[in-house]
Amino acid sequence: MFITSTTMANRAPTTIVDVATILPVEIMLAETFSTRDLYCNFISTIDDTIRFLATRRLLSNSKECDNCHIAMSLTRRASISDGKQWTCKECRKNVSIRAGSFFQNSKLKLTQILDIVYGWAREHPQNEAARDAKLGEGSTHTIVDWYNFCRDITEQHLVDNPTQVGGFDENTLLSKTVEIDESKFFHPKYHRGQWREGHWVFGGIERGSGNCFLVEVPDRTENTLTPIIERYVLPGTIIISDGWRAYRNINQIGGGIYEHEVITHEENFVNPDDPTIHTQNVENMWMRAKRKLKRQCGTSEALFTSYLHEFIWRNKFKSRDIFSALLVCVREQYPV
Ligand SMILES: [Zn+2]
Incomplete structure (x- = not known):
């Protein structure tokens, strides 16, 4: 044997x-x-x-x-x-x-x-x-x-591969555009009779590539959002946001590393003088993220951030076979 x-x-x-x-x-x-x-x-x-x-x-x-x-x-x-x-x-x-x-x-x-x-x-x-x-x-x-x-x-x-968006296009050397926004995610269900507070999420999406970042934040103050912008958005970027007051000093960050355009939603959804100034891509991103998270973690509060990361990862590989x-x-x- x-x-x-x-x-x-x-x-x-x-x-x-x-x-x-x-x-x-x-x-x-x-x-x-x-x-x-x-x-x-x-x-x-x-x-x-x-x-x-x-x-x-x-x-x-x-x-x-x-x-x-x-x-x-x-x-x-x-x-x-x-x-x-x-x-x-x-x-x-x-x-x-x-x-x-x-x-x-x-x-x-x-x-x-x-x-x-x-x-x-x-x-x-x-x-x-x-x-x-x-x-x-x-x-x-x-x-x-x-x-x-x-x-x-x-x-x-x-x-291992932190996402950064914006900066300059390597071929044309023109500034890339990033739309930023904050949005509150509510859980669709009550749990043991308690109302859930929901989660504030701050995020941005690069036009063209669709690359995005989303970060859960405790609040949406300037002190909270500015370091996140500096971390995720490359210098040279044209940032488009709504008129939320936390964004008022974006063009002074780092001594002026960003250009900032504002669309005031109380007035218009697209700037009538410049149709490129809108935040429709980021609005669309919220819609997709909320639909996905609502389906996945309606009852699982603890996994919210984890599902948010999965959304970013799937978005990053959206042109690939996810398997x-x-x-x-x-x-x-x-x-x-
Ligand atoms: Zn041996």
């Missing part, structure tokens, strides 16, 4: 996929998957799924033995859900193919985790994603945990 298994280990490959087939991040970010495409062509079996993940560096493609410092072999083991593991042909040590990966601490099958991640990316309701992943009865916390886990990935991405974008962020945060 021992001899047979050694022979198998010797013949077994030391990589999951050919190294040359591993995709660079840029290619991965450009991938788009229809449901049919993904399930028929990429993750129809557990072996395909393992190859899909190794090709995208979501599982380590090879493993060195900690004891012997030689390449471990990929061996079959029917009794584990992955069906494969790393085995050292010298010291016989076995290591999970999930070691060090996003998937390492879960008891779910890899295919189930991908079902959930795909469901999150496509904004499927949690109960639907749980059903698609065949989680079974009594698994509400599992799907909630994994949806939170996906959202954590997006939040960490924003921490691919999430996988890229997982790859960046769990290097294998």
Whole structure:
């Protein structure tokens, strides 16, 4: 028995996929998957799924033995859900193919985790994603945990890659325009008979790219908003706002790093002398954000900021397949 298994280990490959087939991040970010495409062509079996993940560096493609410092072999083991593991042909040590990966601490099958991640990316309701992943009865916390886990990935991405908007267009060298505004988000439901206060959010959106920032704020005073403008809006920007008094000194920030235009909504929604002076993009952003947050966290006050971050992240990758974008962020945060 021992001899047979050694022979198998010797013949077994030391990589999951050919190294040359591993995709660079840029290619991965450009991938788009229809449901049919993904399930028929990429993750129809557990072996395909393992190859899909190794090709995208979501599982380590090879493993060195900690004891012997030689390449471990990929061996079959029917009794584990992955069906494969790393085995050292010298010291016989076995290591999970999930070691060090996003998937390492879960008891779910890899295919189930991908079902959930795909469901999150496509904004499927949690109960639907749980059903698609065949989680079974009594698994509400599992799907909630994994949806939170996906959202954590997006939040960490924003921490690692802080958004700044505005500045100068690198081709034309002209100033970019950013519309800013504050808005109050109310929770649609009462909770234990108590009225909820709601959350003030300050935000801005860059015209053209649609890149945005949104920050929950305790109030909308000049003292609160000015440092946020300085942090998120690049010098050289044309800032457009309404006539709210906290904005009156914007053109003096940093000794005059911004140009400031005001649209007074009591008079007009678009400046009659200059139709470019309006805040319709930021108004539209509030509408989209409120619709999404109302659907997602009507009852979950504590997760408000987290859902706000998810909105920013999805907005950032709106021209991409969100499933691919999430996988890229997982790859960046769990290097294998
Ligand atoms: Zn070893």
